[in-house]
Amino acid sequence: MTKLTLSRGLNEGLRKALENDPKVLIMGEDVGKLGGVFRVTDGLQKDFGEARVIDTPLAESGIVGTAIGLALRGYRPVCEIQFDGFVFPAFDQIVSQLAKMRYRSRGQVSLPIVIRIPFGGGIGAVEHHSESPEALFAHTPGLRVVACSDAADAFTMIQQSVSSDDPVIFFEPKRRYWDKAEVDTAGGLAGALPFDRARVAVEGTDVTLLCYGPLVRTALEAAAAARADGRSIEVIDLRSLSPLDTGTITASVRKTGRCVVTHEAPVYAGLGAEIAARVTEQCFYHLEAPVLRVGGFSIPYPPSRLEDHYLPDLDRILDAVDRTFGW
Amino acid sequence: MTKLTLSRGLNEGLRKALENDPKVLIMGEDVGKLGGVFRVTDGLQKDFGEARVIDTPLAESGIVGTAIGLALRGYRPVCEIQFDGFVFPAFDQIVSQLAKMRYRSRGQVSLPIVIRIPFGGGIGAVEHHSESPEALFAHTPGLRVVACSDAADAFTMIQQSVSSDDPVIFFEPKRRYWDKAEVDTAGGLAGALPFDRARVAVEGTDVTLLCYGPLVRTALEAAAAARADGRSIEVIDLRSLSPLDTGTITASVRKTGRCVVTHEAPVYAGLGAEIAARVTEQCFYHLEAPVLRVGGFSIPYPPSRLEDHYLPDLDRILDAVDRTFGW
């Protein structure tokens, strides 16, 4: 076990993937000498060469489009999108090509591509650098959408994503890049939790709190604070946003009878809506209160001096938890 | 009153908009001499000239991007995207520019742009011609998203959209383009239902059926069939998908105690999820059963010979209605 930052966990995971399979490639803007703006690919070009760690022209559609071509040729590209807000120029290639090629070909074509996207706010950035577009990809059949929340999961989930034969949209909680956790870099993937499974991060009995990515830490803090007040929150890190691990979720809600889901993306038509609708349908007679959602407002991401008001925090989460008890 | 097809209703509405305001422009691929592939802009270039009805290069990002420039100059462009599946190359301009410019400028810039998108399936088309991407836009703050369902609404709603100072994503149910309805082309907009309001299309007492666009006709047929069986369905045509007219919806659900929502888009993370979550939160103690969703499966739009199995139809809707009674 080593203590690594989340960024380093990804770096080590990518290194393993590059070592284990010569078909794995890294591509994106500034991923070479610079090592990416968050240093996730630090040192990889030096060690694996420019043919495998590719600094690309400044064009996201080009990154995903050529990655598709490389995958058709048998490669397994891992594309870095520099920031969440810059995935949109690649949206067409992702939604109409990447997601659909297997289906279009009746299973004759596989596109084992990972699109890494640092997402979310909380770093005091300018516009377009704090978006949470996961619901857009989750609504697109044919993609897998995952989000890691700590260094250990980052290390295993990135490797699992690279080995997946499905395209994976891999969200990285950018404000947690420098958070440290123990990582077993020597351990293999054999015993690891599959990347399409949710994880009960903290067990609890009174209410189920669903979260992913950057808000897992916030949720854990909320659970700790609530415990001090005598309320037992079960925190589930969803990890996989599409498909959703409904088994783990509904088992918890059937037990607790209450559910809050939180994400940074706007609540309106966000992923929390799907979770609330699905949980309600599957746990209708177990629910003591409606599933409540704590997320972004129906506004563009605000200037960073206001982001603390926009982002769900411990207080807003506990406020919603309280409301499920007062329903 | 004149009997017009939905396509013609749009055409007449656009004609009125062009007549009433010299700043209104039409732009898109093949909108000129051809009149658009669905003939919605038929004859408009001939009557208003090539400076106002503009055949553009084949580039959707270019269409929306230059429309933004024209709007900054004081114009009110109405952009045609030829088919739903071809809006994605313009996604970045829509999500990161069109939706955000007013907010970015603290209200100093207005972008009164309408993006018309024929959407949905049922016409036996090849891939990319049957998509329903409305949830992606509804999840994007700063946009208004509407869908018309018949010629009369098409005629008024397109005019209301053109006069709106907000950007509007305007969905047109392509398989209903040739459906006819009575339209009062002489009447003004003064008395018309605002375009952000839902409409109770058929009153009922037992269950609320929410729908929009192409499925309004299907829902009405379902209601008629159910009535024959003694079950009273209230059908609501949502019309505005963002913002949602929650007042009209919750009033109905509080009355009926049951709710089904249907759309062609995949159920997973679709608009129905938002509606279900919101309705459940606001009508928790009125609901006899969870809000059920009838929509597309978690698959890419299938080859057209299978689309009848993919698209919600009368039977699948009534099946869900039945299930809300058996809960």
Next chain:
Amino acid sequence: MTVEPGIAPAAATANREPSSQPEEGLIQLLTPEGELIGHPDYPLDLTTDDIKDLYRDLVLVRRIDTEAIALQRQGELGIWASLLGQEAAQIGSGRALAPDDMVFPTYREHGVAWCRGIDPVKLLELYRGVSHGGWAPEEHKFSLYTIVIGAQTLHATGYAMGIQRDGRETSEAVIVYFGDGATSQGDVNEAFVWAPVFNAPVVFFCQNNQWAISEPMEKQSRVPLYQRARGFGFPGLRVDGNDVLACYAVTKKAMQAAREGQGPTLIEAYTYRMGAHTTTDDPTRYRLASELEMWKLRDPIERVRAYLARGGLAGPEFFAEVEAEAKQTGARVREACRTMADPPPLAMFDHVHAEPTAILRQEREQYAAYLESFEGPENGPANEEAAR
């Protein structure tokens, strides 16, 4: 160019007779009259038998096309995108490829598909709505049809980068097809950025058929398209797209250059869409009949026929034989289309992911149960396994 106030300059060219005179500098080996003129840079390495084979290809793909249009009229196909007029561009370039070269087509490359050994019936599957494209791309070295304009140019460039990484540059190259309209798309221009930057072994083959549905070339560019490449740092050239020999020679040379590490080439095949954009289109709304008449004089098949007949290189029996084969192929395609079964309903749930997800499995099961709730087993099998 001065402009009337309030009128966009585009208006000035809008009612022009589309310029149908191929430019000076257009590479041509066989004139519309069937005269073999040759070109110093493109010595022809084809025997008379080869040319007869090309003639056969041209006639056969035209027949398949005619048949498909008829099938659409009869309701057997949902739509069809005709290649009428573009046979030479497609057969010439398609036959210039080596077996290991990879092809990325649009939705109109039926002639190239033919050269790659794709059964035309497979193409019909797509236009009938039975599949989105069901062949194995690697088996034929022919990717699936791409409908979103321009998207495949990036796939081709990436594939070519893969060839480089495999160390196979001297034996394989890639060709990607697209139209004149496509040159306006961001993706195509991004491919033009990437290919020279990585020196990727890819040939961009643009069939300039003068129209993008109702829009003439002038709505996409005010200079000839082949000139676009130079500004991105790679060569572009224009070939007579109705001259099968020139298309063959030019493509062969460009592919060879790609294989030799000389990077990409843009080929603009100057041709004409003689039919409607697709069977749902009505070109009388936007173009003059006279234009079509003029292009008929440059028909890509007639000139080969004239060349073969005039020189006595082929006799009436040859032409009759080809005609008979065309008829037979047409009949086979028609029959296969008419008897093509719809896929079983539950097949729509297949191949979304490598392994179906739990949610999808559940949706499939629920839908199967739902179907069974109405249908007795006599109503036919609901899934592919049962259908076999």
Next chain:
Amino acid sequence: MTVEPGIAPAAATANREPSSQPEEGLIQLLTPEGELIGHPDYPLDLTTDDIKDLYRDLVLVRRIDTEAIALQRQGELGIWASLLGQEAAQIGSGRALAPDDMVFPTYREHGVAWCRGIDPVKLLELYRGVSHGGWAPEEHKFSLYTIVIGAQTLHATGYAMGIQRDGRETSEAVIVYFGDGATSQGDVNEAFVWAPVFNAPVVFFCQNNQWAISEPMEKQSRVPLYQRARGFGFPGLRVDGNDVLACYAVTKKAMQAAREGQGPTLIEAYTYRMGAHTTTDDPTRYRLASELEMWKLRDPIERVRAYLARGGLAGPEFFAEVEAEAKQTGARVREACRTMADPPPLAMFDHVHAEPTAILRQEREQYAAYLESFEGPENGPANEEAAR
């Protein structure tokens, strides 16, 4: 170019010393040594006073930039994108504009903003996170900063199409700024398609500062960028971007051509990003210090100073005066930044739509109530009205 198996050709150029020799044909009026050489196509219409004004602009914007970098280091700004080294390109082009011309900037055009009369404090608002850009574009004829690379090139082209529709072509034109990296984006190339097709009065001003964050020019193009335009059917030219006089003259002429209905021009201003990409960047990871040293010899300010001083056109008191003004401006900007208040929380709900929607109103009200549940009124006003 032959390539080692398994190694992409890009590798071959990867470790090269970036070519910093401006090309032959580069338009230059004032040498790095401060010698005025003139150019037959670009006669200079500036008086000595004008040149002194340009000098003043250059010094002031550099000072503002230095100040902003310092403010970021002190935690007063979240980030800053320095224009160091690009002052001449921005001031030269910015001062060449007529008052009615419209400007579309990126995030680095602080010098152009200065020319358009935007208070530098407004720029700091954005980088401090107080606003996303709060000036009135039409008032200054200066659009908001655009962060998504290339998006603004289409806005500029559309705006220019609007000028045509207003019948104002002879009095107004548009200029749009972007970087070398931006030329790879689909949007920029689509703008290159649209502008000549509509003959729009727009000038594309590319500041080739040699780097897109860590990526050198060669990752975007293997030929000089100004050549890109020709293939789209409009002229492109390369100017010494560190020569304020050449940038002025070339921009002035291109804008005039646009106004006269001659359509778009691409200007590549060959310059150098002397600082980090932004304050969060670390250029030592990817470029050699020697490169910077070489470019210091071509400093855009030094050459104007040398010209004015050597010819005795300006004396020490002039330079001292400018220096004093710079100091003062710096102090004002620093002070304004430090005292800049955060917006009140509820301001984040403003200006999403022309009129707030019911759902948004409700979210605002709920959040206001939530805030009040913790804060007494002494904790400060929650909305803008109350703040006044």
